[in-house]
Amino acid sequence: MIHYSRDNMAELLRTHDINPTHQRIEIAYALFSRHEHLSADQVMTIVNDRHAETSKATVYNTLNLFLEKGLIREVIVDPSKVFYDPNTGPHHHLYEVDSGRLTDIAADDVRIEGLPALPKGMETVGIDLIVRVKRTA
Amino acid sequence: MIHYSRDNMAELLRTHDINPTHQRIEIAYALFSRHEHLSADQVMTIVNDRHAETSKATVYNTLNLFLEKGLIREVIVDPSKVFYDPNTGPHHHLYEVDSGRLTDIAADDVRIEGLPALPKGMETVGIDLIVRVKRTA
DNA sequence: TCTAGGATTTGGACTCTGTCTAACTCTACG
DNA sequence: CGTAGAGTTAGACAGAGTCCAAATCCTAGA
Incomplete structure (x- = not known):
């Protein structure tokens, strides 16, 4: 298991052809150090919590x-906002409609x-499988 | 194959415990007479095209x-707006990312x-399978 | 027919996510 | 140093959707 540091992030960005700036590193770190799905808004909150300031425009950019x-x-599971997922490997999603919690489903055993x-x-861009669940009443 | 009339719509609404008002009938008719996926905006345009006036609030309500x-x-396939689908039976969706066209995939032969x-x-509310495609370059 | 009361509809203000723009900052390089 | 180009920023803006109080529309009962 890799430990994510801000230095790792700079590396990671470079390997993806992205010029690693302060803000970009912070945003990448926010996403990759947690393994969570975050909305733009959440990213902004996290990033501005510790380190000085990053503007809304920059977060979206x-x-x-x-x-x-x-x-x-x-x-794309919630009509009101997009989530960003640092895991780009093939996998699916479990969405808890009450709470808005979004978790991964490993693709290993799932066959479609x-x-x-x-x-x-036409060619396939991607296949999204979303299992929507709710707490049993 | 059923022919959808405004009268049918009144029936349909009643069977679903919905008081059939003018506006509701028009909106139901817009959705069911075409077999398309429409956004709230499109519904409003269609409904206000022929018959007098229906407000935005009513369309959303x-x-x-x-x-x-x-x-x-x-x-939910497009980050910017929700589509409404008159087909509630089990089926999946094909989403053309360039054009925004959304079409059905029959569930018959698809196994997950x-x-x-x-x-x-937790209990399942629904399983959404979305195949995103684009025009081959 | 008339009327009261609940259900429905309405305009418009409002919120929220996301985009755009034009100005500003930073940095690398001569 | 000085400057060009990349990156960042504040704030205005756009579009989807919600909210609310007021207006309108039924419908049942007198």
């Missing part, structure tokens, strides 16, 4: 940059079979 | 009411196997 560069993944052929001229 | 009553389903057991005290 940076998250979108990370996204483009394939460093993180977007998870029988999907129809794609329409001509 | 009504869609949420339909949702609660299990008349329609919510499809090996999902881990749910955490204790």
Whole structure:
């Protein structure tokens, strides 16, 4: 198990062709040191909690940059906001609708079979499997 | 194949415990007569196109009411808006990321196997499978 | 028919997420 | 040092969706 440090983050950013600035390192660290799914808003709170200031614009810019560069993944389960997932490997999601808690489901044992052929001229970008659960009444 | 009329809609609403008002009938008709996935915005445009006026608040109220009553389903694929799906039977979705087009995948032949057991005290609300595709470059 | 009261609808203000822009800062390099 | 280009910033803005108090629409009963 790797221990994530801010230095690691600089490395990580460089390997993804991203110029490691202070803000970018802090944001990457926020995402990777926890293994959680965070919203832009949560990222901003975390980052501004310890280290000085990072603006909203930068948080969004940076998250979108990370996204483009394939460093993180977007998870769309909540109609009101996007979550960002530092785990880009294949896996699925469990979404607790009451609490908004989002957790991973390992892809290892899950098989999805029988999907129809794609329409001509189309290629798959990704397959999202979301299991929505709630507390039993 | 059923032909959807406004009268049918009144029936349909009643069977779902919804008091059929003018606005509700128009909104239901918009959704069920096309078999499409519509955003709240699109519903409003369609409804206000022919018949007089329905306010934004009513459109949202009504869609949420339909949702609660299990008349329609919510499809969350686009970070910026929710789609409403008149088809509540089991099926999956194909989402074209460039164009925003959303189409159904019949559930008949699709098998999802090996999902881990749910955490204790949780029950499944639904399983969403979304295949994201794009036009091949 | 008339009317009271609950259900429904409405406009408009408001919130929240996310984007845009133009100015500002930083840094690397000559 | 001085400057160009990348990065950051505040704040204005846009769009989806919610909220609320007031207006309107039924409908049952007199």
